[in-house]
Amino acid sequence: MTDAPRLTRAFFARDALDVARDLIGKRLRHGPVTVEITETEAYRVGDTAAHSRHGKTARNAAVWGPPGGAYVYVCYGIHRMLNLSTNEDGVGACVLVRAARPVAGLDVIAARRGGARGPALLTGPGKVAQALALDLAMNHHDVTAPGGLEALDGPAPAGLLVGPRVGIDYAAPADRDAPWRFALADTPWVSHRRGLTRAPEAAP
DNA sequence: ACAAGGATCCTCT
DNA sequence: GAGGATCCTTGTT
Numbered sequence: 001m002t003d004a005p006r007l008t009r010a011f012f013a014r015d016a017l018d019v020a021r022d023l024i025g026k027r028l029r030h031g032p033v034t035v036e037i038t039e040t041e042a043y044r045v046g047d048t049a050a051h052s053r054h055g056k057t058a059r060n061a062a063v064w065g066p067p068g069g070a071y072v073y074v075c076y077g078i079h080r081m082l083n084l085s086t087n088e089d090g091v092g093a094c095v096l097v098r099a100a101r102p103v104a105g106l107d108v109i110a111a112r113r114g115g116a117r118g119p120a121l122l123t124g125p126g127k128v129a130q131a132l133a134l135d136l137a138m139n140h141h142d143v144t145a146p147g148g149l150e151a152l153d154g155p156a157p158a159g160l161l162v163g164p165r166v167g168i169d170y171a172a173p174a175d176r177d178a179p180w181r182f183a184l185a186d187t188p189w190v191s192h193r194r195g196l197t198r199a200p201e202a203a204p
Numbered sequence: 205a206c207a208a209g210g211a212t213c214c215t216c217t
Numbered sequence: 218g219a220g221g222a223t224c225c226t227t228g229t230t
């Protein structure tokens with residue numbers, strides 16, 4: 001099977017909501033490991049749940065960077081989380097990758113995840129970054145360019161689920177309840193099924 | 205230098 | 218389904 005093409009910068013140069021939805025079924029490759037994205041969340045401009053809400057700092061600068069740039073940060077001092085910058089260069093919006101399904105390198109993934117098996121391997125943002133061996137040095141890395149972490153095209157998803165995002169109780173109610181989380185339907189590779197409902201099929 | 209914040213994970217009823 | 222563990226990075230004195 002031939003290598004899937006990388007996603008283009010134009011793919012990421014759209015509203016985070018559109019990118020988050022369209023990333024379901026796409027793939028991430030880093031060395032021996034390839035995974036298929038099964039769950040995402042959009043963090044948009046003016047979003048009180050987003051890290052961009054207090055303005056640009058050295059830590060979150062990648063969110064404002066060119067579309068397709070990686071934004072990795074440490075949560076709870078332990079977990080690293082992968083985001084991909086969206087919209088135009090200079091706009092503070094991104095998509096968080098929350099869950100994935102193994103495509104290649106299962107042995108490596110399991111080893112990095114402490115020998116876990118099944119959906120526990122990749123159902124959660126901290127787990128995805130751990131399986132892909134990502135750290136803060138990955139910040140600003142361009143996933144549309146060859147080498148290192150790459151975002152690749154993948155099969156079109158059969159069905160999508162949508163629902164509110166996870167872990168953002170601090171946000172304004174409108175943002176907290178906004179259905180800006182997307183997941184692949186009919187798969188166990190999703191972190192929290194709660195609150196997700198099937199999305200209507202998009203018009204062709 | 206230091207205090208404080210966490211877009212989670214895991215175990216246990 | 219709920220509650221606590223856990224410790225690194227950042228922004229500010």
